[in-house]
Amino acid sequence: MISIIRQSTRRTYEQAVETAQRVPGLEGELVEERGRADDFEQKSFNLEQLLEERDGTIEKLRTKLDILRGAGDEIAALMATGQSPAAVGYHAARVLLAHAxxxxxxDTAEGCAGLEAMRELTEPQTVTLxxxxxxxxxxHATVDDAKATAQRQGAAPDGWEPSQEGLDNEWLVAPWSTTTLAVDGAAPWTTPREPLAGVYVLSRDxxxxxxxxxxxxxxxEQDRLGIPRTADxxxxxxxxxxxAPAASSGSSLRTDAQPTAPAV
Known part of the structure; x- marks a missing residue:
């Protein structure tokens, strides 16, 4: 049987045959292209991660810069208030400690030494009653000063316990006793560390x-705790x-202090 086809149809058949013959080669090329696509997708994912990390780093740097600017502005404002150098130094040290x-x-040995000095500067002062x-x-400024005073008033150097952890009845009837308290230690009443001429002693019961x-x-603090405002x-x-040493002092020490109530 003889079949007659058009020339265009023949070309279509021939192209189909050529395509069929090329299929095995196309499969290899397809595998390579798929590999390239996977590699591109992985690189694209890695790039997105790098961009996210960069954005996070930039945000952290901005936050740190804002903190440093705020700390600098705070220190500058302190210097402009006209406070004493001790007060400015105290508050500036607290700012620097907070943002060390x-x-x-x-980062340096000098910085570590300065940080330690700032910690000492901002530690609360103590007095010994x-x-x-x-x-x-x-x-007194120290326990040793208090002990020296007591001994000059007749206390035996080893005949008493100068530091009492618990204030009990024995403490109240002891010939000599002391307690050491932090000055301005009740938050939030923390004031600059400056030389003390006198202190206000708050008693409870x-x-x-x-x-x-x-x-x-x-x-x-007295009102916060509900302590009645009395003279004592x-x-x-x-x-x-x-x-002063006994050999160089011609005056005797008073045997009792006369505390006075603050003007309120």
């Missing part, structure tokens, strides 16, 4: 509770000077 990592203070038979006698350098801070609950006491 951002300022990279610990000296009591005689439960009655306020004097207030007849026992020393807290010590403040400013009367307003003492009164706020809050008194101002002058900080006693270090006793």
């Amino acid at each position: 990592n951002e300022f990279r203070i610990t 000296l009591y005689r038979f439960g009655r306020r006698h004097s207030v 007849g026992l020393p509770h807290a010590v403040f350098s400013a009367p307003d801070d003492a009164l706020r 609950s809050l008194v101002r006491m002058e900080l006693a000077a270090n006793p």
Whole structure:
């Protein structure tokens, strides 16, 4: 049987045959293209991750920069307030301590030494209250100063326990006893570390509770705790000077301090 087809149909058949013959080769090319596509997709994913990390790093840097600018503005504002150098230094040290990592203070040995000095600067001051038979006698900068005063008043060097952890009845009737309290240690009444001439002693139920350098801070804490405002609950006491050596001093020490109540 003879079949007659058009020329165009013949070309179509021939192209189909050529395509069929090329299929095995196309499969290999297809595998290669698929591999390239997978590689491109992985690279695209990695690039997206890098861009996200970059954006996160930029945001962290912006946050750190804002913190540093804020700290710098805070220190500059402190310097413009006209406070004493001790007060400015105290508050500036607290700002730097709060942002030590951002300022990279610990990157050098000098920075570490400066950080330690700032910690010492911002540690609360303490005073030691000296009591005689439960009655306020004097207030001192250190325990040693209080002991020296007591010994000059007749206390045996080894005949008493100068530091009492718990304030009990035995403490109240002891011939000589002391307690050491932080000045302005009741948050949030923290004030700059400056030389103390006197302190305000707040007592609760007849026992020393807290010590403040400013009367307003003492009164706020007194009201917060509900301690009645009496002549004995809050008194101002002058900080006693270090006793002079007996050989070079012609005057005798007072046997009792006379604390006075603050003007409220």
